[in-house]
Amino acid sequence: MAEQKYTEEHIRSLEWHEHIRLRPGMYIGKLGDGSSHDDGIYILLKEVIDNCIDEFVMGNGKSIDVVIRDKTVKVRDFGRGIPLGKVIDCVSKINTGAKYDSEAFKKSVGLNGVGTKAVNALSSHFKVQSIREDKIKTAEFKRGKISNDERIVKSEDRKGTLIQFTPDEKIFGNYHYLNEYVERMLWNYAYLNTGLTLNFNNQKFISEKGLHDLLERNLSGPVLYPIIHLKGNDIEVAITHSNAQYGEEYYSFVNGAHTTQGGTHQGAFREAVVKTIREFFKKDFEAVDVRTSIVAAISIKVQEPVFESQTKTKLGSQEVGPKGPSIKAFIGDFLKEELDNFLHKNPQVAEALLVKITQSERERKELSGIQKLARERAKKASLHNKKLRDCRVHYDSNDDRRLETTIFICEGDSASGSITKTRDVNTQAVFSLKGKPLNAFGLTKKIVYENEEFNLLQSALNIEDGMENLRYNNIVLATDADVDGMHIRLLLLTFFLQFFPDLVKNNHLYILQTPLFRVRNKKETIYCYSEDERKKAIEKLGAKPEITRFKGLGEISPDEFKNFIGKDIRLEPVIIGQESSVTQLLSYYMGKNTQERQDFIIENLRVEKDLAENG
Numbered sequence: 001m002a003e004q005k006y007t008e009e010h011i012r013s014l015e016w017h018e019h020i021r022l023r024p025g026m027y028i029g030k031l032g033d034g035s036s037h038d039d040g041i042y043i044l045l046k047e048v049i050d051n052c053i054d055e056f057v058m059g060n061g062k063s064i065d066v067v068i069r070d071k072t073v074k075v076r077d078f079g080r081g082i083p084l085g086k087v088i089d090c091v092s093k094i095n096t097g098a099k100y101d102s103e104a105f106k107k108s109v110g111l112n113g114v115g116t117k118a119v120n121a122l123s124s125h126f127k128v129q130s131i132r133e134d135k136i137k138t139a140e141f142k143r144g145k146i147s148n149d150e151r152i153v154k155s156e157d158r159k160g161t162l163i164q165f166t167p168d169e170k171i172f173g174n175y176h177y178l179n180e181y182v183e184r185m186l187w188n189y190a191y192l193n194t195g196l197t198l199n200f201n202n203q204k205f206i207s208e209k210g211l212h213d214l215l216e217r218n219l220s221g222p223v224l225y226p227i228i229h230l231k232g233n234d235i236e237v238a239i240t241h242s243n244a245q246y247g248e249e250y251y252s253f254v255n256g257a258h259t260t261q262g263g264t265h266q267g268a269f270r271e272a273v274v275k276t277i278r279e280f281f282k283k284d285f286e287a288v289d290v291r292t293s294i295v296a297a298i299s300i301k302v303q304e305p306v307f308e309s310q311t312k313t314k315l316g317s318q319e320v321g322p323k324g325p326s327i328k329a330f331i332g333d334f335l336k337e338e339l340d341n342f343l344h345k346n347p348q349v350a351e352a353l354l355v356k357i358t359q360s361e362r363e364r365k366e367l368s369g370i371q372k373l374a375r376e377r378a379k380k381a382s383l384h385n386k387k388l389r390d391c392r393v394h395y396d397s398n399d400d401r402r403l404e405t406t407i408f409i410c411e412g413d414s415a416s417g418s419i420t421k422t423r424d425v426n427t428q429a430v431f432s433l434k435g436k437p438l439n440a441f442g443l444t445k446k447i448v449y450e451n452e453e454f455n456l457l458q459s460a461l462n463i464e465d466g467m468e469n470l471r472y473n474n475i476v477l478a479t480d481a482d483v484d485g486m487h488i489r490l491l492l493l494t495f496f497l498q499f500f501p502d503l504v505k506n507n508h509l510y511i512l513q514t515p516l517f518r519v520r521n522k523k524e525t526i527y528c529y530s531e532d533e534r535k536k537a538i539e540k541l542g543a544k545p546e547i548t549r550f551k552g553l554g555e556i557s558p559d560e561f562k563n564f565i566g567k568d569i570r571l572e573p574v575i576i577g578q579e580s581s582v583t584q585l586l587s588y589y590m591g592k593n594t595q596e597r598q599d600f601i602i603e604n605l606r607v608e609k610d611l612a613e614n615g
Contacts, residue, residue: 015144016092016093016094016117016121016144017092017117017120017121017143017144017145018144020117020118020121020122020144021121021122021143021144021171024040024118024122024171025400027118027122028040028043028044028118028122029043029313029403030403030404031171031172031173032172032175033172033173033174033175033176034172034175034176034177034178034181035178035510035570035571035572035573036474036507036510036571036573037181037184037507037573038260038313038403038507039175040122040167040171040172041167041172041175041177042177042181042182042185044073044118044119044122044123044165044167045066045068045073045075045177045182045185046185047115047116047118047119048073048075048115048116048119048163048165049064049066049075049185049189050115050256050257051077051115051116051161052064052075052077052079052161053189053193053196053256055077055079055080055160055161056077056079056193056196057193057256058079060078060079060080061077061078061079061160062078062195062196062197063077063078063196063197063198063199064076064077064078064189064196064197064198064199065077065198065199065200066182066186066198066199066200067200068177068182068200071166071167071169071175071176071177072125072164072165072166073164073165073166073167073177074162074163074164075162075163075164076160076161076162076163077160077161078158078159078160079159079160079161080132080159080160081130081131081132081159081160081161082128082130082132082137082161083130083132084130084132084133084135084137084152087128087130087137087139088128088139088146088149090116090128091116091117091119091120091126091128091139091141091163092117092120092141092144092146093117094117116128116163119163119165120141120144120165121143121144122167122168122171122172123141123143123165123166123167123168124142124143124166124167124168124169124170125140125141125142125164125165125166126140126141126142126144126163126164126165126166127139127140127141127162127163127164127165128140128161128162128163128164129161129162130160130161131155131157131158131159131160131161131162132159133159134154134155134156135152135153135154135155136152136153136154136155136157137150137152138150143168143170173567173568178573178575179201180575181507182200183200183203183205185258186198186200186205187205187207187214187217188214188251188253188258189205189256190205190206190207190213191207191210191211191213191214191297192210192211192253192256192299193207193256194207194208194209194210209229210229210231210236210238210299211229211236211237211238211251211297211298211299212227212229212238214238214251214297215227215238215240215251215295215296215297218251218295218505219240219242219295220242220295220501220505221242221243222242222243223240223241223242223243223295224240224241224242224243224352224353224355224356225240225241225348225349225352225353226240226349227239227240228240228339228342228349230334230335230338230339230342232334232338234300234301234302234320235298235299235300235301235330235331235334236297236298236299236300237269237296237297237298237299237334237335238296238297239273239294239295239296239339240294240295240296241293241294241295241352241353241356242293242294242295243293246292246293246445246499246500247292247293247466247467247499247500247501247502248270248291248292248293248294248466248467248502249294249295249296249501249502249505250262250266250269250270250294250296250297250298251296251297251298252265252266252269252297252298252299252315253297253298253299253300254299254300254301254302254305254307254312254315254317255301255302255305256299257307257312258313259307259312259313259314259315260313260506261308261313261314262314262315262468263307263308263314263315263316263317264315264316264317264318264327264328265298265300265302265315265317265327265331266298266315268327268328268330268331268332269296269298269331269335270287270291271328271332272328272331272332272334272335272336273290273291273294273296273335273339274287274290274291275332275335275336276335276336276339276340277290277339277343277353277357278290279336279340280339280340280343280344280350281350281354285357285361286361286364288360288364288465289357289360289361289364290357290360292360292364293356293360298331300320300327300330300331301320302315302317302319302320302321302327303320303321303322303324304317304321304322305317315327363444363445366446367445367446367449370446370449370450371449373449374449374450374455375459387431387432387456387460388429388430388431388456388460389416389420389423389429389430389431390429390460391405391406391423391424391425391426391427391428391429392425392426392427393405393426393427394471394472395470395471395472395473396462396468396469396470396471401426401427402473403473404427404473404474405427405428405429405471405472405473405474406427406428406429406472406473406474406475406476407428407429407430407431407460407461407471407472407474407475407476408423408428408429408430408431408476408478408512408565409431409433409457409475409476409477409478409492410430410431410432410433410478410479410553411432411433411435411478411479411480411484411485411488412432412433412435416430416431416432417558418553418556418557418558418561419478419553419561419565421558421561422558422559422561422562422565423565424566428565429460429472431456431457431460433453433488434453436484436487436488436491437451437453437454437488437491437492437495438451438453438454438491439491439494440454440491440494440495440498440499441494441498443498445499448499454495457495461475463500463503467500467502467503467506470503470508472508473508474508474510474571475496475503475508475509475510476510476511476512476571477489477492477493477509477510477511477512478512478514478553479492479511479553480551480552480553481514481516482551482552485552489511493509493574496509497576501576504574504576505576507573507575509573509574510571510572510573510574511571511572511574512564512565512569512570512571513529513564513570513571513572514529514550514553514556514564515527515528515529515550515556515564516528516529516530516531516534516549516550517533517534517537517547517548517549517550518546518547518548518550518560519534519537519538519541519545519546519547519548520541520545520546521541521543521545521546524541526540526541527560527563527564529570534547
């Protein structure tokens with residue numbers, strides 16, 4: 001084999017924007033089309049808003065305006081404005097920014113000199129305007145390259161910074177912003193920054209009670225005692241126990257960043273809650289009995305935080321600052337004093353908590369025998385049962401592809417067969433249902449262990465002991481688009497909402513969209529997901545194209561199926577609206593499958609085209 005030449009001309013340096021565009025995952029996690037809350041287009045929005053928040057935290061500007069229209073985003077703050085001579089550097093030179101000055105931005109949210117540059121590089125059009133000292137500086141870029149550098153001129157506008165950007169379709173494909181995800185992000189900013197007003201879509205996002213408001217707005221149903229809300233220097237917590245769910249539910253934040261995967265602070269908080277309650281009651285409760293059905297939020301401020309990924313979803317720091325205590329000690333000491341004091345001053349809350357722990361202990365002991373049998377059965381089933389075709393990478397790993405991990409839950413073997421043959425074996429798993437699952441409404445968790453299918457599904461997802469070991473980021477219901485498929489979908493939604501609502505609330509549950517029609521002629525094939533798309537395809541192809549109506553997933557050949565679960569996969573996120581509690585939604589599952597209930601669930605849980613269009 002001839003030796004290949006390797007000379008100086010083979011070495012090249014990438015421009016800053018070229019590197020970001022070549023490796024976007026290093027900067028924003030993953031791309032996506034906007035169906036998932038952690039898709040890149042939301043990270044771009046977040047990076048821009050984070051800079052505005054830093055200004056507010058330092059006492060500059062009390063409102064932020066956000067506008068999203070026709071894929072273009074505008075974010076305007078009323079802070080000090082970027083120093084006019086450094087406007088271009090701040091949005092186009094890596095490692096340039098004020099965040100290195102730890103006095104100016106002691107506990108900053110924004111990335112050190114990277115965030116806005118990533119937004120610039122990954123946008124087809126990017127504009128920055130800074131207004132300060134009655135002057136304005138404007139610059140525009142196209143895919144990271146400067147296209148318009150205006151000179152500084154006088155201005156009567158209010159001081160501050162305006163960033164406008166359009167995420168590049170060459171990078172993100174045919175994306176769309178979902179208002180629900182944007183609104184949730186803005187609410188979190190409001191809860192963490194009391195006194196700040198965020199304006200979006202003629203709606204104001206403002207919070208007076210911080211994390212207390214967050215819990216109140218996200219509760220699934222009635223609580224056992226009023227929310228405990230505690231604040232200290234660089235720490236705020238809110239705690240209650242729900243009467244209507246299993247598992248644990250946490251909302252954790254570091255320096256204003258929503259750490260959706262927790263980290264050292266969330267782990268320390270979980271431990272400290274148990275330790276404090278044990279010491280208060282002077283009883284050695286099992287940790288699981290103390291934490292079952294807890295709903296809590298924690299926000300801490302840390303100097304120079306270390307995150308386990310660029311997108312700041314999991315905290316890795318062990319200390320609160322270079323000279324500060326460990327995060328474990330900081331949170332532990334705070335709860336030991338403040339939570340203990342609260343329980344002494346509020347004996348009725350302490351009594352309700354004790355009743356809850358005792359009840360959890362009793363239920364756990366009743367379940368233990370069943371659990372042991374179920375685990376043995378699941379172990380045997382996993383050896384002999386081919387219901388789960390697993391993938392190689394899992395969500396609880398450190399693999400770069402962990403965010404792509406997906407499990408398809410299918411009805412019958414024909415649908416799962418098509419997916420199994422065409423899936424990406426690295427990141428896509430398949431779980432086959434035997435038939436219609438049991439209606440879990442109103443049943444206790446005992447049924448999860450007694451019902452073999454539910455037990456196997458719980459085991460496949462690895463969620464028996466909470467979400468921390470969840471094996472797949474995306475749980476996708478892949479059922480036919482007919483009445484039977486809809487019924488199976490509703491029964492699965494009931495299962496997840498009844499026993500694992502935090503999976504739904506944390507945006508892990510989706511519905512797979514597959515085409516209803518194939519329209520083709522000899523030159524081109526178009527797959528259509530709606531009647532409207534079918535009409536457009538017929539118009540485009542002209543003459544008399546061949547039209548095939550797919551009645552079920554099993555009718556789609558493996559060769560075709562690869563088009564629907566690859567890079568062009570269409571997923572509908574299952575979102576619980578703020579105005580709908582899980583309890584209220586579940587009540588519609590009772591009795592016969594009435595049209596009213598179907599309409600209600602579809603409207604409240606399935607994000608359809610109208611949301612994409614409004615986004």
